[in-house]
Structures are given as structure tokens and as C-alpha cells.
Amino acid sequence: MPEVETVRKGLAPVLVGQRIARVEARRADLRFPFPERFTERLLGQKVTRLDRRAKYLIAALSGGDDLVMHLGMTGRFSIVANEAVLTPGVDADDAAADPKHDHVVLHLAGGGQIIYNDPRRFGFMLLIDREERDRHALFRNLGVEPNGPELTAAYLASRARGRKVNLKAFLMDQHVVAGLGNIYVSEALHRARLSPERLALSLGDKQGRPTERAERLVPAIASVIGEAIVAGGSTISDYRRADGSSGGFQDRFAVYDREGFPCQTRGCGGTIRRVVHSNRATYYCPRCQR
DNA sequence: ACTGTACCCTGTAGGC
DNA sequence: TGCCTACAGGGTACAG
Numbered sequence: 001m002p003e004v005e006t007v008r009k010g011l012a013p014v015l016v017g018q019r020i021a022r023v024e025a026r027r028a029d030l031r032f033p034f035p036e037r038f039t040e041r042l043l044g045q046k047v048t049r050l051d052r053r054a055k056y057l058i059a060a061l062s063g064g065d066d067l068v069m070h071l072g073m074t075g076r077f078s079i080v081a082n083e084a085v086l087t088p089g090v091d092a093d094d095a096a097a098d099p100k101h102d103h104v105v106l107h108l109a110g111g112g113q114i115i116y117n118d119p120r121r122f123g124f125m126l127l128i129d130r131e132e133r134d135r136h137a138l139f140r141n142l143g144v145e146p147n148g149p150e151l152t153a154a155y156l157a158s159r160a161r162g163r164k165v166n167l168k169a170f171l172m173d174q175h176v177v178a179g180l181g182n183i184y185v186s187e188a189l190h191r192a193r194l195s196p197e198r199l200a201l202s203l204g205d206k207q208g209r210p211t212e213r214a215e216r217l218v219p220a221i222a223s224v225i226g227e228a229i230v231a232g233g234s235t236i237s238d239y240r241r242a243d244g245s246s247g248g249f250q251d252r253f254a255v256y257d258r259e260g261f262p263c264q265t266r267g268c269g270g271t272i273r274r275v276v277h278s279n280r281a282t283y284y285c286p287r288c289q290r
Numbered sequence: 291a292c293t294g295t296a297c298c299c300t301g302t303a304g305g306c
Numbered sequence: 307t308g309c310c311t312a313c314a315g316g317g318t319a320c321a322g
Contacts, residue, residue, distance in 0.1 A: 003315070031298070031317085055316075073315050074300080101300090120299050122316060165293065174317080181315060236315070278294065281313085 001146065001179030002225060003089060003233035004055050006247055007077055010088020012050040014079050014112055015059065019046045022107035030103060031072060031124040041065060041127055042106070054142050054178035058133075065127045068138070072122025080113040089233055089247060142178040146225045151177065153214035157204030160214075168282050170200035177221065183234055183256045184224050186283045190255045192220035193265075195289045196275070196282045227252070255283040263288060 023039040035041070046062040059067040069075075079086040085097075104116040104125065116123075128136050143159075144150035159176050171177055171185045180188070189196050194213055203214040228234060232247025236257065250257075254264055259274040263285035270287025 070316080072299095072317080119301065120314090120316095122299070163292080169293085172316095183315060234315075279296080279313095280316095 001052075001055050001181060001184070002228035002231070002247070002249065004052055004057060004071060004179075005229050006089040006233045007071070008050055008052045008057055010086070011057075011077055011079070011114070014081065015047050015108070015114060016050050017047070018112070019044065019109035020106055021109040024105040024107075026103050026105075030118060030121045031070075032126070034125060035127045038125075038127065042067065053139065054145070054174060055181070056138070060130065064130055066130045066133050067125065067127055068133075069116075069125050070123050072118060072120060072124070074120040075116065075118040075123030078115045078117065080115060081111070090235075141175045143174060143176040144178065146177050146179050146184075146221050147229070151218055151221060153203075153210035153218050156214045156217060157210035158208055160200040160203040161208045163200040165200050166196060166277065167194055167198050167200055167203075168196035168277050171221075172280070179225070180221065182280050182282075183253070184221075184228065186256045187254060188217065188221040188224045190265075190284060190289060191224060192216040193288050193290065195286070196277070196284050198290070255285060258283060 020042050021044075023042045025034050025038055028034065041063075042061070045065070047059045047067075048062055049058075049060040051058045051060070055070060057069040057071075059069070061067060076087055076090065079088070098117055098119070101117045101119045102115050103118055103121070106114040106116075108114070116125075133139055144155060156176075160170060163170060165173075167189060168185055171180050171188070172182070174180075186196070192213070194217060198213075202211065203217065204210055228247070228249040231249040231252070234247055234249040234253070236250060255272050258272045261272050263270040263272060265285065265288045268285060268288040270285040272283055273286055275282050275284075
């Protein structure tokens with residue numbers, strides 16, 4: 001999510017207020033097929049806003065549709081203007097051209113272009129009538145934003161009531177907290193000194209009132225996400241060409257991708273472990289996270 | 291209803 | 307050098 005927010009901030013100044021003059025969709029699908037009459041419905045539309053909800057980018061179009069875009073794992077946008085190419089969240093040195101995976105090009109009336117590149121094609125785009133958007137399956141059951149006022153200990157406890165999934169899976173569920181990804185769940189749990197293996201239901205007592213663990217988790221999530229947004233997101237060094245982000249937060253990982261390194265928590269002395277749940281890596285310190 | 295697993299697709303790193 | 311496997315920041319579709 002911090003990566004998506006970084007992309008949004010980079011894209012907004014060149015996209016908002018612009019009219020779409022031409023659209024190239026260079027294949028029939030990404031993760032899903034493009035919407036019916038995709039290019040026709042974009043043509044001539046003015047982008048009036050660029051918002052983010054969870055990990056979705058939402059371009060509001062003058063005709064009343066929302067262009068909803070998801071970057072998946074490897075999607076990125078580049079801006080082409082006056083011969084210069086800019087990729088929000090990616091250092092110029094790392095944004096080498098990769099035309100093979102340039103799947104969508106939006107030509108703006110002002111002369112600029114927005115290029116969507118996505119090697120793995122886990123991203124997607126769709127068009128939804130703005131009036132219908134919040135009732136759409138993707139948005140209807142989304143959880144709260146991780147850096148917003150709705151994320152409270154009471155909320156977490158009520159959602160965790162009776163849930164026997166572990167905390168890692170619980171926090172990865174976009175219907176609980178919308179926008180927390182694999183990196184930030186590991187980092188937030190470390191800050192909260194909570195084991196990813198602990199059951200979600202332990203965030204509340206029998207009456208569903210938040211425990212002290214839930215109270216710790218809220219500022220842990222909010223601070224990790226807040227700092228990552230300020231840093232411009234994270235880039236895994238070996239993957240810098242593959243996603244929309246080369247911010248600075250990877251330099252501040254306490255646990256993510258740090259298997260075998262000593263835990264930095266003052267006086268802890270533990271060693272970071274890597275475990276796998278449902279095909280996703282989780283990093284934590286078994287000593288200070290309980 | 292809830293939970294865990296397999297899978298979508300492509301590129302890269304590391305072992306041999 | 308080449309071949310093989312494991313793994314990667316996300317999310318969904320199942321089976322049990």
C-alpha cells in the first residue's frame with residue numbers, strides 16, 4: 001500500500017485534469033480481460049481525480065466511470081513527457097525500458113503518455129460506474145485503512161472474535177485491514193511484539209473487548225505504514241525493476257528478509273526466523289514476539 | 291462460516 | 307555455460 005500511495009502521488013500531477021486522447025491495450029488481458037469496449041470508454045474522458053483505496057488506484061473520469069487499477073506484484077507506471085521518462089517510486093537508474101511488458105499506454109491530450117508495465121500480469125484494470133463502485137465485489141467488503149481513524153483496538157478485537165487463523169493470515173486479509181501486505185504485516189507484528197503464529201482471537205477477551213495486545217497492534221500498524229509512505233515505500237533490492245517502488249523503507253526493515261540476523265530490539269538478543277504460511281514468507285523474532 | 295492449499299504468470303538467483 | 311528449483315511485494319477459487 002505505501003508503494004501504491006507513492007505511485008499515486010507521482011502520477012496525480014501529470015494525470016489529473018488531463019484528457020485521454022488515445023489508448024493502446026496491447027493484449028486482451030492482464031490478470032483479467034480488459035472491460036468491454038475498454039479503449040472506447042476511456043477515449044475523450046478527462047481524469048478529474050486520482051485516489052487510492054486499499055491497494056487500488058482509482059482514476060475518476062468525467063463521464064462518471066472510475067478506472068480502477070491494481071498493480072499486483074509487479075505492475076508499474078511510467079510517465080513519458082517531453083522526451084523524459086519518469087517512473088514514480090523508481091530511481092531513474094533502475095527504470096530501464098522493458099517494452100516487452102508495456103501492456104497499456106494512455107496518450108494524454110497534452111502530449112504526455114502513461115505506460116503500464118507488468119511482467120507477471122497479476123495487476124488488472126476495470127471500469128466501474130462511480131455510483132456502483134462501493135457496491136462492487138472488490139470494494140464492498142474491504143476492511144479499514146491501516147493509517148486511518150477506523151483502525152482501533154476495538155475494531156480489531158471485534159473482527160478477530162472467534163477467528164482461529166493466526167495473526168499473520170488475519171492481518172493479510174484485506175477484508176480486515178485493507179492495504180496491509182506481506183512486508184508490513186511482518187514489520188507491524190514485530191513492533192507490536194506479537195508472534196505471527198498467535199491466534200487472532202487473542203486480540204479480544206471472551207466478551208470481544210480488546211486485549212492489551214490489540215492496543216499495541218494499532219500504533220504498530222499505523223506507524224509502520226506511516227513511515228513507509230513517507231519513505232516512498234519499499235524495494236527489495238533484487239527486485240527493483242519489477243514493481244512500482246524504490247523508496248527507502250527497505251533499509252529500515254526490522255525483520256523482513258532478515259532471516260538469521262540478530263533482532264534489533266533493545267536487550268532482546270534473539271535471531272530472526274523465516275517461516276512460510278500458505279506460500280508466503282513471514283519473518284519474526286521468536287524471542288520478543290509472543 | 292471458516293480455514294488452509296493450490297494456483298494465476300514471469301523473471302531471477304542460486305545450487306549443481 | 308546451462309539446467310533445475312525455489313521464490314517473489316497480491317489476490318482468488320476452491321475443497322474440506
